[in-house]
Amino acid sequence: MNADRPFFSQLKCRECSRLYPKEAIHICEFDFGPLEAAYDYDAIKAAVSREIITRRPQTMWRYREFLPIDGAPTVGTQVGFTPLVRADRLARVLGVEELYIKNDTVNYPTLSFKDRVVSVALSRARELGFKVVACASTGNLANSVAANAAAAGLQSYVLIPADLEQSKVLGSLVYGTNVIAIQGAYDQVNRLCSEIAGKYGWGFVNVNLRPYYAEGSKTMGFEIAEQLGWKLPRHTVVPMASGSLLTKIHKAYKEFIHTGLLDQAPFAVHGAQASGCSPISEAMKKGSEIVKPVPKPDTIVKSLAIGTPADGYYAIRVMKETGGYAEDVTDEEVIAGIKMLAEYSGIFAETAGGVTVACAKKLIESGKIPRNESIVLCITGHGLKTSEAVAGHCGKPRLIKPSLREFEALIAGELSTLNA
């Protein structure tokens, strides 16, 4: 990369714009504002074009000038560039004209969008010389830290609430990481991680490395715009836990406009949560910018169950600024959303995907998303990781002996509909 004039220059406080060196720090000393990566956009504009990006390998690192590392990436070099699928059958049942699924259920290597953030955080952790990396997680982040650390030969500790889905726990343990289950909610896990990070000097991807980690989420937005033919969708619906992904998709769209890769166009970013833990959508619906913590989240959507969302305020600002809305849905609606997505697009999403589909449905039905405008749904994790959420809601196989007669008896009543 360009050593004389680096694209990624410093960290910057989101509140007071004070500049900081690009180290493992995440909070402004003066006002406790979050630190964010700052770039030299003129240098980026001079270095990239649609043609240059298009020629590069199909991974999230094709946008490397917009990512906060100094050298070439060393962790997760294959991550990203997941399919953007035009979903016409799903569009028809939802009663809209132009609908796409950004399908991060097939992100590499751990089947959620968290592989994007971890790729950046661990590449930066190595540049900063960390030997031990760690995270506070609702499941997917732990899976991705464990897998990517294993591949990179870093030691890892992942801290999770004790009540996570089986596949998310196993999906960390299998990599030989240190899984620490905490008897408490995510907020308590996160607070403990802040104490550990301060005391042991480990690289916590979403604590002291958060400014780097968070930037990885932008690549989902970059890809959406490029895959739409270098255009913005009029509406993007994003699931919210801390609210970070939503703010970074917005940042991605703005950066592409700012550097001339996209034409200026109106776009709205909408947020989706589960009603059992919906502090951001509650505030948004009340017209408030004050996010009231949810002390005891109660929902099957564990991946989004963050009661005190770190970026909630900024997510609200983005939704307001772009003319977006927030919605939340019950666990029953989440299950119906998972099934609708599967049956009409062939994509099996985890509970957060059910949230996104069900909230989009509500926003369409209430007229907040007009039926004739383009819509992208961000589907962020794979359904096999949360299979207990839909087990018992999808019917059962019909059991027969290995006999043609039994088979024919079974389908006799269905033949006329099959040939119709």
Ligand SMILES: *Cc1c(COP(=O)(O)O)cnc(C)c1O
């Ligand atoms: C982490 C996560 C999100 C969003 O998280 P933010 O903290 O809001 O960035 C969305 N979906 C899934 C499946 C996740 O694991």
Ligand SMILES: [Zn+2]
């Ligand atoms: Zn500050």
